[in-house]
Amino acid sequence: MFKRLRDGLLGRTEPDQQEIAQTAVSPEADEAVEIDETDETDEAVDASEVGEALPIEPPPAALTTSASGVPEPATTLPELEAGDASPGDDIADLSGSDTGEQERRGFFRNPFKFSLGKTRQIFGQINTAFDEADDITEALWDELEETLITADVGVQTTESLMDTLRERVQAEGMKRGSELRDALKEELEILLGDPESLVFSDTSPISVYLVVGVNGVGKTTSIAKLANLLKKQKHRVLLAAGDTFRAAATEQLRTWGERIGVQVVAHQHGADPAAVVYDAMQAAQARGADVLIVDTAGRLHTKYNLMEELKKIVRVLQKYDPEAPHEVLLIVDATTGQNGFIQAKQFVKDAGVSGIILTKLDGTARGGIAFAIAAELGLPIKYAGTGERVNDIAPFDAQEFVDALFGDE
Ligand SMILES: Nc1nc2c(ncn2[C@@H]2O[C@H](COP(=O)(O)OP(=O)(O)OP(=O)(O)O)[C@@H](O)[C@H]2O)c(=O)[nH]1
Numbered sequence: 388m389f390k391r392l393r394d395g396l397l398g399r400t401e402p403d404q405q406e407i408a409q410t411a412v413s414p415e416a417d418e419a420v421e422i423d424e425t426d427e428t429d430e431a432v433d434a435s436e437v438g439e440a441l442p443i444e445p446p447p448a449a450l451t452t453s454a455s456g457v458p459e460p461a462t463t464l465p466e467l468e469a470g471d472a473s474p475g476d477d478i479a480d481l482s483g484s485d486t487g488e489q490e491r492r493g494f495f496r497n498p499f500k501f502s503l504g505k506t507r508q509i510f511g512q513i514n515t516a517f518d519e520a521d522d523i524t525e526a527l528w529d530e531l532e533e534t535l536i537t538a539d540v541g542v543q544t545t546e547s548l549m550d551t552l553r554e555r556v557q558a559e560g561m562k563r564g565s566e567l568r569d570a571l572k573e574e575l576e577i578l579l580g581d582p583e584s585l586v587f588s589d590t591s592p593i594s595v596y597l598v599v600g601v602n603g604v605g606k607t608t609s610i611a612k613l614a615n616l617l618k619k620q621k622h623r624v625l626l627a628a629g630d631t632f633r634a635a636a637t638e639q640l641r642t643w644g645e646r647i648g649v650q651v652v653a654h655q656h657g658a659d660p661a662a663v664v665y666d667a668m669q670a671a672q673a674r675g676a677d678v679l680i681v682d683t684a685g686r687l688h689t690k691y692n693l694m695e696e697l698k699k700i701v702r703v704l705q706k707y708d709p710e711a712p713h714e715v716l717l718i719v720d721a722t723t724g725q726n727g728f729i730q731a732k733q734f735v736k737d738a739g740v741s742g743i744i745l746t747k748l749d750g751t752a753r754g755g756i757a758f759a760i761a762a763e764l765g766l767p768i769k770y771a772g773t774g775e776r777v778n779d780i781a782p783f784d785a786q787e788f789v790d791a792l793f794g795d796e
């Protein structure tokens with residue numbers, strides 16, 4: 388994992404704690420802020436650039452910095468609250484909608500049972516065809532191929548699956564449609580791989596997760612869901628509002644923070660995201676956080692260079708911890724199907740992604756994108772977003788996902 392991070396946007400710089408201390412928040416940094424668009428790819432971050440770019444807005448009340456810029460000792464700051472992790476405890480439904488008791492019970496049995504929407508319908512049709520087929524006919528093969536393509540499994544992954552299955556049918560002497568279905572399920576689970584949980588730092592007290600992805604895919608919502616989940620697991624979570632580009636982005640994260648009881652470090656609109664992250668790292672240390680999740684802007688293909696901005700954020704994080712971020716989580720919107728997949732490829736190439744959160748599975752027939760992501764990007768899907776509510780997130784589990792697709796949960 389770390390190798391992949393190193394090879395991506397995470398150009399390593401040696402930590403220099405002294406430099407960090409010397410160039411911490413300057414109280415004079417109250418001039419109008421301009422986002423720095425110069426190319427700094429190959430330079431190690433000079434933390435003074437962060438200091439210079441500091442925003443006009445004073446830090447949040449709890450984020451106190453002394454005149455020298457050194458954070459106040461942890462004892463003077465409010466400690467973050469860890470959540471109540473009572474087992475089986477349901478997460479408060481913040482949306483106000485109610486799924487009903489029966490559905491709730493189903494949710495805990497298999498989180499995908501009620502949330503795979505139209506993708507499940509598509510697989511349901513082929514499932515019926517498999518059950519009815521006494522012979523594995525060419526028509527059945529055609530129907531299978533059409534199903535996989537329709538569900539946005541992608542041409543490459545579909546072809547490879549079809550080849551593998553044809554070989555297995557021959558080698559294992561399968562005769563009935565139901566046997567082919569079982570083989571398909573096995574192959575789909577193999578594609579998705581074993582569940583992989585979040586990586587926590589074993590060298591630093593703070594695990595940092597950088598959340599990236601294009602506009603509107605569900606970054607901020609997923610951060611809130613993840614923060615809520617981690618808080619319930621007794622983690623002390625802090626959020627950094629690193630999307631300073633979109634006017635309402637910071638407010639959105641703050642609102643989520645209030646709803647789930649998680650603190651947010653934010654600057655004003657237009658501030659340097661690296662400065663936000665710099666302050667957030669200080670705050671995380673001072674307040675005893677063990678998880679820092681960083682929201683980022685999602686624009687791509689514009690004048691502004693998102694990838695350079697992400698690299699700068701990473702350089703700032705690495706001043707504190709050369710292993711940070713411990714995860715770069717790419718949010719992929721399942722409803723965008725193969726388009727989202729192409730965008731994802733760009734992030735994987737440039738941003739050293741370590742894992743995927745696949746969102747909006749509830750509203751799409753294109754949930755098959757999960758297989759393309761796993762097979763072609765070789766990245767683990769760590770969580771799935773299954774709705775707009777704060778508890779609509781599930782650790783991704785291949786067997787549960789495939790079972791739900793085939794109605795076998
Ligand atoms: N149905 C459904 N909607 C979701 C899910 N995740 C996010 N959304 C919705 O998608 C929309 C965009 O979500 P945001 O979290 O604001 O997306 P973002 O990536 O932060 O967007 P930008 O900040 O503009 O780049 C919101 O309306 C969310 O409620 C999901 O799993 N299912």
Ligand SMILES: [Mg+2]
Nearest residue numbers: 606607630636
């Ligand atoms: Mg956002």
